[in-house]
Amino acid sequence: MTADQIYHYLLWFIFIISALTFVATLLFTNPYGRFMPKDQRFTIASLPGWLIMEFPCVVVFAWTFSYGENRAALVPLIFLTIWQSHYFYRSIIFPLRMRDRGKRMPIMAVLVGVVFNSINGFLNAYAIVNLAPHLLDAAWLSTPWFIGGICLMVIGLGINMYSDNVLRNLRKPGETGYKIPYGGMYRWISVPNYFGEIIEWCGLAMAACTPAALSFAIFSFSNLFPRALAHHRWYRETFEGYPPERKAIIPGLV
Ligand SMILES: NC(=O)c1ccc[n+]([C@@H]2O[C@H](COP(=O)([O-])OP(=O)(O)OC[C@H]3O[C@@H](n4cnc5c(N)ncnc54)[C@H](OP(=O)(O)O)[C@@H]3O)[C@@H](O)[C@H]2O)c1
Numbered sequence: 421m422t423a424d425q426i427y428h429y430l431l432w433f434i435f436i437i438s439a440l441t442f443v444a445t446l447l448f449t450n451p452y453g454r455f456m457p458k459d460q461r462f463t464i465a466s467l468p469g470w471l472i473m474e475f476p477c478v479v480v481f482a483w484t485f486s487y488g489e490n491r492a493a494l495v496p497l498i499f500l501t502i503w504q505s506h507y508f509y510r511s512i513i514f515p516l517r518m519r520d521r522g523k524r525m526p527i528m529a530v531l532v533g534v535v536f537n538s539i540n541g542f543l544n545a546y547a548i549v550n551l552a553p554h555l556l557d558a559a560w561l562s563t564p565w566f567i568g569g570i571c572l573m574v575i576g577l578g579i580n581m582y583s584d585n586v587l588r589n590l591r592k593p594g595e596t597g598y599k600i601p602y603g604g605m606y607r608w609i610s611v612p613n614y615f616g617e618i619i620e621w622c623g624l625a626m627a628a629c630t631p632a633a634l635s636f637a638i639f640s641f642s643n644l645f646p647r648a649l650a651h652h653r654w655y656r657e658t659f660e661g662y663p664p665e666r667k668a669i670i671p672g673l674v
Contacts, residue, residue, distance in 0.1 A: 423546070423550075424550075424551075427542075427543060427546050427547070427550075427551070427632075430539050430542065430543055431543055431631055431632060431635055433539070434539065434540070434543065434635040434636075434639055435635055435638065437536075437639065438635070438638045438639040438641075438642040438643075439642065441639065441642045441643050442641075442642035442643075442645070442646060445642070445643060445646035445647055445650075446646040446649075449646075449647060449650040450529060450647065451526060451529070452525045452526060452529045453525075454598060454651075454654060455650065455654075456524075456525065456526065460524075460526055462526060462527045462528065463524035463525060463526055463527060464524060464525060464526075464527050464530060465521075465522075465523070465524055466515065466518060466520075466521075466523040466524060466525050467515045467516070467518065467521065469515075469524075469525040469527075469529075469530045470510075470511065470514065470515035470518075470525075471511055471512065471515055472530055472534060473511075473529075473530045473533035473534055473537065474507060474510050474511030474533070474537060475507075475511045475512075476534050476537045476538040476541060477503075477507040477510075477511065477537040477538075477540065477541040478504060478507045478508060478511060478541070479541070480537070480538045480541035480542050480545070481500070481503050481504065481507070481541035481542075481544060481545040482500075482504065482545075483545075484541065484542050484545035484546050484549070485500050485545040485548070485549050488545065488546070488548075488549025488550050489549065489550050490549050490550065490552075490555070490556060491549055493555065493556050494558050494561075495555040495556070495557075495558060495560050495561060495566075496548050496549050496552075496555055498561070499548045499555070499627075499628060500545075500548075502570075502573070502624075503544065503545075506577070506620075507541075509581075514584070517588060518588070519588055519591045519592075519593060519595070520591060520595070520596050522596070523596070536639075540632075540636055540639075543632035543635065543636075544628075544630070544632045544633060544636060546632070547628070547630035547631065547632035547633070548628060548630060548632075551630070552628065552629070552630050554629060555628070565626055565627060565629055566627050568623075568626055568627075569623045569624065569625070569626030569627025569628070570623065570627050571623070572619055572620070572622055572623030572626060572627075573619075573620050573623030573624055573627065574623075575616075575619060575623070576616045576617065576618070576619030576620030576621070576622070576623055577616065577620050578616070579604070579605055579612055579613075579615060579616030579619065580612075580613050580616030580617050580620060581616075582604050582605075582612075582616075583601075583604055583605060583606070583611075583612040583613035583615075583616060584613045586601050586602075586603055586604060586606060587601055587613065598658070600655070600659050600661075600662060600663075605671070606666070607666075608666065608667060608671035608672065609648075609666060609667050609668060609669050609670065609671055610648065610651055610652040610655050610666055610667070610668050610669070611644075611647075611648040611651045611652065611668060611669050612669075614644040614645075614647065614648045614651075614669060615648070615669050615670070617640055617644060618637070618640050618641050618644055618645070621633070621636050621637040621640045622637045624636065624637065625637040644669075645669060648668050648669035649668050649669070649674075651668070652666075652667070652668035652669070
């Protein structure tokens, strides 16, 4: 099988998995974080768990890129930098900044994450470095696609990081419980970190205009939208005084 064929099969796999994930996550919430049962077996500490789960995105993307036809072209190199910066943050800085070091997560969630992130890293790097002739001309950098997409990415990342920061500061060192978050987009929605994440990957899909980047944006939505509904329900059931005007993930709507 050629690398191109592997790419196309995996791309279809992600589109199909996205549809299945959407339905499955509406019915059953992935059991990590607040949804992990107290008696969950086969767990790993969150810090190494996040690192193991997210780091394949850094390694597989870099490895695939390093063999790519257009690995020396300017625009692909810019996408390499953007991708690696995000995943350096997500796999190393984000878990290192978590307050509750005793927290654990299911090993199964980590394994599924490793598989997804490896495929996703491969697809996105392969598409950018081999299958995107539009990215070979530096003029792409001045198109509305690139500029608009990068603006969306920056806005999404800003919302995501700010919102994660609000959550992090809710717990004093040693605390493990949950509180109502306030400030930023928490004024309007319960889970702005997921909202920002989805916006960010929609931005990448727009800036790169590859099917792989689109598949990642769709997967992020399929995974995070139903989970955001579950978070919202959980907040409402858990806190009596939960702000009634707050929606789940889309301000003013859902
Ligand atoms: N692209 C994707 O498909 C994808 C998938 C998953 C995650 N992500 C990103 O990864 C990051 C983490 O995801 P996540 O699902 O772990 O987010 P999360 O459930 O919002 O939790 C983030 C952190 O904040 C803590 N926390 C959450 N709500 C809290 C509250 N009310 N009071 C006190 N602490 C609270 C959590 O602690 P606990 O662990 O104790 O709950 C965890 O340490 C997010 O930025 C998300 O966008 C992306």
